[in-house]
Amino acid sequence: MAVRAARGGHHGVSIEDVAKKAGVSTATVSRAVRGLPRVSEKTRQRILDVASELGYVASSAASGLATGKTRTIGVLTPYVDRWFFYKALEGVERELHRQGYNLSLFSLDSRTLERQRTFTKTMVAKHIDALLVLCLALSMEEIEELRRLDIPLVAVGGPVEDCPSIGIDDVAAAALATRHLLELGHRDIGIVHGEDDDTDLNFQVPILRLDGFRGELERHGSGFHPEWEVRGNFTLASGADAFDELWNRPGPKPTAVVCASDEMAMGVVLQARRRGVRVPEELSVIGIDDHEFSQVMGLTTVAQDPVAQAQLGTQMLLDELAGKAGSVHDVRAEFELRVRNTTSAVS
Structure with a gap:
């Protein structure tokens, strides 16, 4: 997430000031400050030099991101009370608990105003290291908002445009x-x-x-x-x-x-x-x-198995955060026929 709210240092220097002088986007400044991959060492050093020259100091929350102290993964879901969703959340929580990370849950209401509020006031304002999206159709505006976060992103349970996904065929x-x-x-x-x-x-x-x-x-x-x-x-x-x-x-x-x-x-x-x-x-x-x-x-x-799908997606996100570039990718999950007692040959 671009550390857009981070301000400090001398004369209220902002992340936008650093980005402008370094000739990069605020998202790139954010990644450089946080030590995330996909920023070359040359660019990272230039950004850090500009930040030092301008007296820019990231907010405490942004500093937490830079040092990994927030250790929080967001999950975006339309429901929490339906089978696939609560089983997937179980998988996310299981993997995060194992690796000492926290879960931040965002429930995306179907109503336009509530959806907008989630993106503009809740999720974007929160400091999360990565985001997992569960079975959810997103508008182009919402997809663009997620791109601005510039964090590892994966969908579980079905395809999301321009986003790696894990799910069955x-x-x-x-x-x-x-x-x-x-x-x-x-x-x-x-x-x-x-x-x-x-x-x-x-x-x-x-x-x-x-x-x-x-x-x-x-x-x-x-x-x-x-x-x-x-x-x-x-x-x-x-x-x-x-x-x-x-x-x-x-x-x-x-x-x-x-x-x-x-x-x-x-x-x-x-x-x-x-x-x-x-x-x-x-x-x-x-x-x-x-x-x-x-x-x-x-x-x-x-x-x-939505638990396994979500656990794999979470592991991918954590691997990406650990600097293993390319960890997040499309996966076709397994499925199988289980014949029990509600089907039989036609009479």
Whole structure:
């Protein structure tokens, strides 16, 4: 983060003054003062010489950054109470605790004013060494704001424009779930996809999983039914509502349903049983995630590990801060099919 608020020394010399005389950006001055990589030794020395000549002294907070005393990693997330997000936070905290770092959590509200406040008054004003972004769509203005921080940055759980990311191949994961049902003989397959009500938090994951579902049906020559594509928002309640929407419609019913998350899948299973529909005899259900309750419920799913993904992302950030240039990079995380009791061959 550019130490824009740092002032001190003689006559209130600021970081902007140093940057102007050294002929570099304030972000480069910030990196030089903090001892971070991606600044040549020649440039770093010139900046330090100019700072000394002008009598510039960074603020105590900036000095803490320079010496590594802040030791704080920021996490930017839209939610803290949904499965992927709290499991990912567990992974971040686990790695930070192991290496003696602190966690600073920024919850990005969907409302425009609140989002702006997070970027302009909260996150940018905080002194963090690096930032991890969880499953979040960002506007171009927000991406530019993050660039101004000039700190190591990684996304976990899905792609963010111009940002290295760690996550599963969501298209392939949804295709695998769909293929499992096709191999069991199902041809009348619906989907509860994850388009969230908060459209600006929607990110790319719901769209990618829907694409994977449709693509796999097409590869097998099995047409999809638009009336069997129902929206949810990655919660148990939305899964139950989605089942009702499917079953309340007139006409034929699907014999199987792909759900874009385990929580929605569990909602479908519970509501189906409430209404007397037998799972899997009359309706096979598969999810994506491997929520901790999925094994108890016997839910067939495509499993991923957000704890490991976030822990790896955190380790990358810490390695980058330690001077290991290129530590932060794209990673395709592992996923696998786990067959349990909610899917069976078509009757």
